[in-house]
Amino acid sequence: MIQAETIAAALEKLRTEKPLVHNITNVVVTNFTANGLLAIGASPVMAYAKEEVADMAKIAGALVLNIGTLNEENVEAMLIAGKSANKHNVPVIFDPVGAGATTYRTVTSQKIVKELDITVLRGNAAEVANVVGENWAIKGVDSGDGEGDLIALAVKAAKQLNTIAVITGKQDIVSDGETTYICKNGHSLLTKVTGAGCLLTSVIGAFCAVEKDYVLASAAALAVYGSAAQLAAEGIEGPGSFQIKFLNKLCQISAEDIQKLAALEEVNHVNL
Amino acid sequence: MIQAETIAAALEKLRTEKPLVHNITNVVVTNFTANGLLAIGASPVMAYAKEEVADMAKIAGALVLNIGTLNEENVEAMLIAGKSANKHNVPVIFDPVGAGATTYRTVTSQKIVKELDITVLRGNAAEVANVVGENWAIKGVDSGDGEGDLIALAVKAAKQLNTIAVITGKQDIVSDGETTYICKNGHSLLTKVTGAGCLLTSVIGAFCAVEKDYVLASAAALAVYGSAAQLAAEGIEGPGSFQIKFLNKLCQISAEDIQKLAALEEVNHVNL
Amino acid sequence: MIQAETIAAALEKLRTEKPLVHNITNVVVTNFTANGLLAIGASPVMAYAKEEVADMAKIAGALVLNIGTLNEENVEAMLIAGKSANKHNVPVIFDPVGAGATTYRTVTSQKIVKELDITVLRGNAAEVANVVGENWAIKGVDSGDGEGDLIALAVKAAKQLNTIAVITGKQDIVSDGETTYICKNGHSLLTKVTGAGCLLTSVIGAFCAVEKDYVLASAAALAVYGSAAQLAAEGIEGPGSFQIKFLNKLCQISAEDIQKLAALEEVNHVNL
Numbered sequence: 139m140i141q142a143e144t145i146a147a148a149l150e151k152l153r154t155e156k157p158l159v160h161n162i163t164n165v166v167v168t169n170f171t172a173n174g175l176l177a178i179g180a181s182p183v184m185a186y187a188k189e190e191v192a193d194m195a196k197i198a199g200a201l202v203l204n205i206g207t208l209n210e211e212n213v214e215a216m217l218i219a220g221k222s223a224n225k226h227n228v229p230v231i232f233d234p235v236g237a238g239a240t241t242y243r244t245v246t247s248q249k250i251v252k253e254l255d256i257t258v259l260r261g262n263a264a265e266v267a268n269v270v271g272e273n274w275a276i277k278g279v280d281s282g283d284g285e286g287d288l289i290a291l292a293v294k295a296a297k298q299l300n301t302i303a304v305i306t307g308k309q310d311i312v313s314d315g316e317t318t319y320i321c322k323n324g325h326s327l328l329t330k331v332t333g334a335g336c337l338l339t340s341v342i343g344a345f346c347a348v349e350k351d352y353v354l355a356s357a358a359a360l361a362v363y364g365s366a367a368q369l370a371a372e373g374i375e376g377p378g379s380f381q382i383k384f385l386n387k388l389c390q391i392s393a394e395d396i397q398k399l400a401a402l403e404e405v406n407h408v409n410l
Numbered sequence: 411m412i413q414a415e416t417i418a419a420a421l422e423k424l425r426t427e428k429p430l431v432h433n434i435t436n437v438v439v440t441n442f443t444a445n446g447l448l449a450i451g452a453s454p455v456m457a458y459a460k461e462e463v464a465d466m467a468k469i470a471g472a473l474v475l476n477i478g479t480l481n482e483e484n485v486e487a488m489l490i491a492g493k494s495a496n497k498h499n500v501p502v503i504f505d506p507v508g509a510g511a512t513t514y515r516t517v518t519s520q521k522i523v524k525e526l527d528i529t530v531l532r533g534n535a536a537e538v539a540n541v542v543g544e545n546w547a548i549k550g551v552d553s554g555d556g557e558g559d560l561i562a563l564a565v566k567a568a569k570q571l572n573t574i575a576v577i578t579g580k581q582d583i584v585s586d587g588e589t590t591y592i593c594k595n596g597h598s599l600l601t602k603v604t605g606a607g608c609l610l611t612s613v614i615g616a617f618c619a620v621e622k623d624y625v626l627a628s629a630a631a632l633a634v635y636g637s638a639a640q641l642a643a644e645g646i647e648g649p650g651s652f653q654i655k656f657l658n659k660l661c662q663i664s665a666e667d668i669q670k671l672a673a674l675e676e677v678n679h680v681n682l
Numbered sequence: 683m684i685q686a687e688t689i690a691a692a693l694e695k696l697r698t699e700k701p702l703v704h705n706i707t708n709v710v711v712t713n714f715t716a717n718g719l720l721a722i723g724a725s726p727v728m729a730y731a732k733e734e735v736a737d738m739a740k741i742a743g744a745l746v747l748n749i750g751t752l753n754e755e756n757v758e759a760m761l762i763a764g765k766s767a768n769k770h771n772v773p774v775i776f777d778p779v780g781a782g783a784t785t786y787r788t789v790t791s792q793k794i795v796k797e798l799d800i801t802v803l804r805g806n807a808a809e810v811a812n813v814v815g816e817n818w819a820i821k822g823v824d825s826g827d828g829e830g831d832l833i834a835l836a837v838k839a840a841k842q843l844n845t846i847a848v849i850t851g852k853q854d855i856v857s858d859g860e861t862t863y864i865c866k867n868g869h870s871l872l873t874k875v876t877g878a879g880c881l882l883t884s885v886i887g888a889f890c891a892v893e894k895d896y897v898l899a900s901a902a903a904l905a906v907y908g909s910a911a912q913l914a915a916e917g918i919e920g921p922g923s924f925q926i927k928f929l930n931k932l933c934q935i936s937a938e939d940i941q942k943l944a945a946l947e948e949v950n951h952v953n954l
Contacts, residue, residue, distance in 0.1 A: 164456070165437050165440050165456070165709050166440040166441055166444050166456050167441065168441075168709050168710040168751075169441055169710055169711065169712075169713055169714060169876060169877070170441060172710050172876035172877075173874075173875065173876050173921070173922070173925070176873075176874050176875070176876055176921065177874065177920070177921050177922070182876065183780070183783070184708070184709065184710050184750070184751050185751065185780070185783075185784065186709075186751055186753060187751075187752060187753040187754070187786060189753075189754070189786040190784040190785070190786035190787065193783075193784040193785060193786070194783065194784055197783075206456070207440075207456050207457065207458055207459075208459060209458060209459040209461075209483075210459070210461070211753075236455070236457070239455070239457075239465075239466065239469075240457065240461075240462035240465040240466055241462070241465060242459060242461040242462035242465070243462065329448075330445075330448050330449065330661070331445065331448070332441060332444035332445050332448055332454065333441070333444075375655075375658050376449070376655075376657065376658025376659070376661045376662055377445070377448065377449050377657055377658065377661050378445070378449070378653070378654035378655060378656065378657030378658045378661075379654055379655070379658055381445070381654070381657075381922070382654055382922035382923055382925070382926055383919075383920075383922060383923070384922065385920065385921055385922030385925075386919050386920025386921065386922045386923055387920070389874070389920045389921050389922075390920055436728070437709050437712050437728065437730075438712040438713055438716050438728050439713065440713075441713055442713060478728070479712075479728050479729065479730055479731075480731060481730060481731040481733075481755075482731070482733070508727070508729070511727070511729075511737075511738065511741075512729065512734040512737040512738055513734070513737060514731060514733040514734035514737070515734065601720075602717075602720050602721065602933070603717065603720070604713060604716035604717050604720060604726065605713070605716075647927075647930050648721070648927075648929065648930025648931070648933045648934055649717070649720065649721050649929055649930065649933050650717070650721070650925070650926035650927060650928065650929030650930045650933075651926055651927070651930055653717070653926070653929075654926055
């Protein structure tokens with residue numbers, strides 16, 4: 139089990155070290171991602187040019203790759219940055235936004251996981267399924283109505299890609315294929331804020347920059363992020379206000395809040 | 411006449427069906443556009459790469475093209491996406507941001523309306539005038555001080571381009587050349603939020619995705635959007651707060667609000 | 683000395699003239715920059731295509747260049763726009779985001795200041811130092827822990843580049859090499875909002891568009907911007923709320939507020 143104290147300690151370390159998180163992300167969420175990373179205590183940088191991404195990734199605490207509005211130039215930069223990160227032991231977090239929605243996204247996602255060592259893969263069920271070659275309905279960039287055993291999917295993805303798979307939805311799952319956690323934190327208003335998943339991916343990056351047990355880092359990120367959303371949703375007027383209050387709460391969430399709210403459970407693999 | 415019940419019914423349909431709206435838009439407004447579409451109940455996707463836009467446009471309920479920060483790559487993608495949408499009967503909404511401000515924007519706008527079947531053209535008076543080849547002063551991307559008969563301009567643009575023309579400003583006009591409405595909803599604070607016009611264009615797309623009478627869809631979008639702005643402006647502190655409360659109100663606006671606020675009038679063409 | 687009345691008069695002129703400010707800026711801050719410029723009373727436009735930037739810069743009141751997410755295409759556009767602005771006596775404000783963080787950013791910054799006449803250079807200490815060829819530690823796009831005499835650095839940069847240097851940090855400095863001011867306005871919450879520095883650069887552009895004494899324009903921009911931040915920070919819940927209230931305050935700040943808060947001091951060069 140992961141104790142609330144362990145999660146709070148990881149957050150405290152993040153806030154003290156203020157790790158540099160290098161994002162190559164989509165044009166929709168750049169501002170929200172940067173503000174969310176600042177709020178939780180990290181130091182965000184966006185750098186996309188092939189001339190500089192190897193240099194930036196090398197000095198970062200984590201590299202986050204997100205194909206939300208991919209094009210050939212960005213994908214090329216992602217591969218250069220990813221190889222630099224891999225070479226310098228910088229964790230690489232990958233968000234295959236919309237994998238399955240178009241052939242281009244599916245093929246590109248599969249190319250990225252093939253050419254790079256991905257530390258953590260974070261997506262909704264449809265995206266993760268499509269990355270590992272399973273058919274799963276997706277609607278644009280939102281998870282479709284596909285049903286399936288999400289824990290089995292996370293374990294399969296983790297083993298097949300030798301990574302940590304994080305599948306988010308009503309419940310979130312993190313698995314390295316051997317150890318698996320379910321996180322029940324979060325709030326439905328997150329689905330009304332564009333880039334809520336993308337920012338989560340970057341926040342996982344920030345935790346991985348300070349906590350080298352990446353399963354723990356990912357699980358802690360999920361618990362903190364989801365708990366902050368729950369705090370933000372209290373008495374909120376609508377999705378606009380929620381987005382703003384959520385940034386406040388990412389900045390303010392305390393060890394006491396985490397103690398009270400964190401809802402992480404380990405899955406017993408014997409029963410799978 | 412369009413009854414308030416009809417507008418409310420279109421909004422209800424939008425919220426139930428959550429149509430996928432594919433946007434190829436400018437880098438200034440992507441986040442606000444996505445959050446605004448989520449707030450009103452649609453499912454936004456941004457996809458810009460020529461490798462995937464035909465696939466994405468084909469499965470969308472509407473395609474929105476916006477040249478706010480155009481470049482040759484984006485324009486090429488817009489044409490590919492637009493042809494795919496035309497082929498699959500997906501409505502195409504076009505926002506010629508800044509047409510008239512530079513030759514490049516004017517020429518590109520005219521190329522887009524020539525090569526694609528545009529379902530709805532949405533701009534300020536200067537933009538629409540420049541698309542149809544009239545001289546009309548424009549200041550950057552804001553409508554200039556040009557004066558003129560806006561109804562005549564809308565009717566002319568609709569007939570010339572065989573489209574529905576929506577001209578927004580202090581009053582909004584929608585016309586297919588035969589039937590014309592004036593919408594008096596809206597609030598001056600919208601001019602203090604960047605992308606308020608761009609988001610409106612995308613919201614028209616969302617209504618067109620669920621209501622095949624596109625004049626009705628456009629008029630309903632104007633009335634709902636402007637009414638939400640009026641609700642958001644009540645007692646507001648400034649443009650920052652307005653932007654956030656407007657997202658709340660797009661999410662919350664009810665049939666009762668529409669009944670109370672919608673201000674659509676049909677223009678008698680006999681008198682033109 | 684610059685009197686509070688002079689600052690307030692410059693702001694009033696800005697709000698009356700609503701100057702067009704042409705920004706070629708990074709993808710992280712475009713929305714916040716546009717909304718901030720609208721809030722203070724300017725008319726923002728973003729235009730990046732090499733086909734149109736010369737036309738747009740020519741008609742603008744100021745041109746703002748920002749390399750936060752530079753690539754070769756944008757840099758080419760910046761040079762074209764900058765030459766057009768120089769030719770038509772449009773002030774050019776340059777923000778060398780992240781100069782020093784990667785070789786690419788350092789080299790590009792130095793190329794821009796060499797090829798263009800820069801009216802105002804605005805950066806943190808590390809960025810300005812790296813532009814003028816000094817070594818200064820930087821962490822991503824945040825100023826590093828380097829220590830040094832900031833006034834001497836500003837004077838050196840101003841003289842070396844024949845420009846006005848604005849160095850921002852805990853205190854802000856503006857110098858043309860002969861006349862130097864320190865501004866003590868501002869608030870630490872600005873460091874929790876991405877693009878707070880970038881927006882400041884654009885606001886300096888807006889002031890330069892209406893006030894041809896560019897040292898005064900820059901100093902006035904610093905005082906107004908920092909004072910608005912102080913007003914916004916009063917009783918604020920967190921960085922999300924601050925960002926929104928700051929936009930409100932940029933819109934609302936009055937001559938009385940400036941009279942009460944502005945903290946500009948002239949530096950006696952005899953003592954340097």
